[in-house]
Amino acid sequence: MSAPDDVDLNRVWTGVAAEVWRRRPGGLERTAARLLRSPGLARALVTTPSLLPGWIIASAVVLAAGMVATLGTGTPFAALFAPAVAAAGIAYAYGPGVDLAWELSQSMAVSDRMVLLVRVLVVFGLNAVLGLAASAASGTAAAVTFGFLVPMTAVSALALATATVTRSANAGVAAGLAAWAITLLSAQSASGRATTAVASSALVLPYLTVAAACGAIAWFATRIPKGTS
Amino acid sequence: MNVEISDVTRRFGRTQAVAGVSMRTGTGVFGLLGPNGAGKTTLLRMMATVIPPSSGRVRLLGRDPGGYGPRREIRRRLGYLPQNLGYYPGFTVAEFVEYFALLKEMPPGRVPAAVATAIERVDLGDRARAKLRTLSGGMLRRVGIAQAIVNEPELLLLDEPTAGLDPEQRVAFRALLRDLGERAAVIVSTHLVEDVGAACSEVALMDAGKIVFQGTPDELTARGQGTGAAGDAPLERGYSAVLAAARSATAAA
Amino acid sequence: MDDDELIARLAGGDDAALRELFTRHAPWLASRLRAALPPSDVEDVLQETFLAVWKNAKTYRPQGQAGGWLWVIARRQAALLLRRRGPAAASLTDAPEPKADPAERALARAELQAAASTLGGPEREVWRLMYVEDRPVAEVAELTGVPEGTVKSRANRARRLLRAALGGGTR
Numbered sequence: 001m002s003a004p005d006d007v008d009l010n011r012v013w014t015g016v017a018a019e020v021w022r023r024r025p026g027g028l029e030r031t032a033a034r035l036l037r038s039p040g041l042a043r044a045l046v047t048t049p050s051l052l053p054g055w056i057i058a059s060a061v062v063l064a065a066g067m068v069a070t071l072g073t074g075t076p077f078a079a080l081f082a083p084a085v086a087a088a089g090i091a092y093a094y095g096p097g098v099d100l101a102w103e104l105s106q107s108m109a110v111s112d113r114m115v116l117l118v119r120v121l122v123v124f125g126l127n128a129v130l131g132l133a134a135s136a137a138s139g140t141a142a143a144v145t146f147g148f149l150v151p152m153t154a155v156s157a158l159a160l161a162t163a164t165v166t167r168s169a170n171a172g173v174a175a176g177l178a179a180w181a182i183t184l185l186s187a188q189s190a191s192g193r194a195t196t197a198v199a200s201s202a203l204v205l206p207y208l209t210v211a212a213a214c215g216a217i218a219w220f221a222t223r224i225p226k227g228t229s
Numbered sequence: 230m231n232v233e234i235s236d237v238t239r240r241f242g243r244t245q246a247v248a249g250v251s252m253r254t255g256t257g258v259f260g261l262l263g264p265n266g267a268g269k270t271t272l273l274r275m276m277a278t279v280i281p282p283s284s285g286r287v288r289l290l291g292r293d294p295g296g297y298g299p300r301r302e303i304r305r306r307l308g309y310l311p312q313n314l315g316y317y318p319g320f321t322v323a324e325f326v327e328y329f330a331l332l333k334e335m336p337p338g339r340v341p342a343a344v345a346t347a348i349e350r351v352d353l354g355d356r357a358r359a360k361l362r363t364l365s366g367g368m369l370r371r372v373g374i375a376q377a378i379v380n381e382p383e384l385l386l387l388d389e390p391t392a393g394l395d396p397e398q399r400v401a402f403r404a405l406l407r408d409l410g411e412r413a414a415v416i417v418s419t420h421l422v423e424d425v426g427a428a429c430s431e432v433a434l435m436d437a438g439k440i441v442f443q444g445t446p447d448e449l450t451a452r453g454q455g456t457g458a459a460g461d462a463p464l465e466r467g468y469s470a471v472l473a474a475a476r477s478a479t480a481a482a
Numbered sequence: 483m484d485d486d487e488l489i490a491r492l493a494g495g496d497d498a499a500l501r502e503l504f505t506r507h508a509p510w511l512a513s514r515l516r517a518a519l520p521p522s523d524v525e526d527v528l529q530e531t532f533l534a535v536w537k538n539a540k541t542y543r544p545q546g547q548a549g550g551w552l553w554v555i556a557r558r559q560a561a562l563l564l565r566r567r568g569p570a571a572a573s574l575t576d577a578p579e580p581k582a583d584p585a586e587r588a589l590a591r592a593e594l595q596a597a598a599s600t601l602g603g604p605e606r607e608v609w610r611l612m613y614v615e616d617r618p619v620a621e622v623a624e625l626t627g628v629p630e631g632t633v634k635s636r637a638n639r640a641r642r643l644l645r646a647a648l649g650g651g652t653r
Binding site: 002004006009015020021 | 497500501508512513516521524525532533536
């Protein structure tokens with residue numbers, strides 16, 4: 001028996017499929033959508049590679065290891081690791097290396113810059129909280145416990161700037177880690193302790209300057225996409 | 230008029246990819262033909278608001294894409310399929326189409342039905358919940374088309390949409406194009422001349438950053454008659470004839 | 483793949499199986515519903531029917547009676563729709579009659595007609611004479627020119643087939 005002419009079975013199936021195929025966002029995503037006032041931005045946020053459960057757990061493990069090492073040796077490893085961990089997370093919030101549909105995302109109403117901004121802020125915030133928790137639990141002095149936040153900002157900004165200019169998240173990670181390693185080694189050779197890199201108040205201004213400059217570079221680099229055809 | 234472009238240029242360093250293009254189009258299917266490197270993709274990218282022009286005026290859907298607000302309004306009504314569309318391998322077809330529906334700021338209540346409609350229109354209904362990594366190249370292309378049409382755009386830009394599709398799918402796709410062209414301005418960039426003849430009401434031929442022909446497919450065919458130009462089909466001969474004429478004119482100048 | 487297999491698959495979450503089931507059965511379900519409901523109601527009922535199928539596929543017991551099972555669900559959805567729509571029928575009578583609603587009666591009629599069409603020639607004739615026209619067995623035997631025993635066995639067969647066509651999983 002064939003369907004009556006005045007019944008639109010395609011419309012019926014679309015209605016069924018819409019229900020069967022729909023994705024039901026989780027609580028975090030729904031909250032984010034309300035806070036950001038944009039379901040698209042919330043979805044982009046929860047799909048950030050460095051905000052996926054695996055990545056967060058890995059970061060937490062590294063910082064926990066640092067905390068344990070601190071308890072044994074007195075060197076605040078958690079505080080020293082945190083900037084590197086954050087830099088990696090931030091570079092991986094970005095772009096063509098990470099976002100395979102990069103070209104398409106540059107034509108979206110929710111602008112790719114907005115997505116990047118929100119991702120970077122959340123990744124930074126999360127890493128800051130993890131770092132603070134590990135650092136505080138290590139029982140280090142307040143100067144160090146909070147002090148790492150400033151270099152963390154600088155190193156993260158550098159990683160982001162590199163990633164946006166080279167259009168490669170991996171390059172960003174490499175630059176961030178390298179820069180931080182150099183900083184630690186310089187601090188070590190200059191003062192005998194690597195901790196100076198996170199505790200010295202004399203370095204605050206240079207760090208913030210680097211952060212501001214790199215932030216500006218990242219901002220500029222995301223303005224004009226380079227095309228070759 | 231959905232698209233109004235006047236004297237638009239775009240350079241990358243020393244290269245001028247688009248060297249002064251003007252075109253206007255309303256609803257209907259508009260074909261953009263030309264060899265590789267002619268500037269078709271760059272032109273499409275400018276219409277997709279991905280890159281701004283170096284000079285000239287662009288007006289899309291009655292708005293100037295230079296400003297943040299109007300650009301956002303344009304993008305909500307835009308569908309774009311780039312030549313190289315990356316895929317998130319772990320996403321399913323439905324998740325991928327839904328992701329871009331959300332990024333185009335479609336009202337969330339309308340998204341599930343729009344996603345279902347788009348997936349059925351590209352004939353992927355039996356794979357809606359399959360992961361993208363399990364799909365063939367032709368199917369992935371169709372997923373790309375689905376995300377482009379999910380928001381029922383007023384301006385639809387397709388860059389080499391039939392890459393990887395078999396002949397039967399190409400026929401179905403042309404039918405889809407004609408259907409879409411009734412309510413939207415559809416601009417299809419392709420180097421497959423046959424695709425153009427079958428579906429487009431108007432055609433432009435680009436070479437070296439300029440438009441060297443604009444008219445109906447029949448007019449393009451007419452340009453090839455009696456010239457002995459290369460090509461197996463009339464439209465192809467028209468294509469070759471116009472290109473040859475344009476290049477010798479440039480050489481002479 | 484037969485209907486039982488399709489339903490088993492979709493119970494396991496295979497939405498492509500649901501799509502195939504829809505392609506096979508939505509047309510005849512639409513026709514049957516259309517005998518009693520306007521087109522937009524038919525579409526709504528069909529949509530709710532297949533969503534109910536998707537949710538309740540695990541309750542189906544495979545006995546080759548998929549059509550009957552689907553129809554039972556469709557009828558229930560139609561009844562729900564009509565109940566939501568209007569208490570107009572209910573307020574008219576004092577004693578609540580289960581099939582007071584004319585649309586429901588029309589649905590039942592359509593259902594019976596469809597079921598009767600699955601009967602073979604002799605059984606259908608016996609059915610018509612004995613149950614629709616209410617004649618005694620002796621008279622039917624005389625009219626059809628066969629012994630009373632044959633009439634009775636044809637009537638049994640008719641009842642059995644109709645039960646199968648109408649009831650789905652029930653026996």
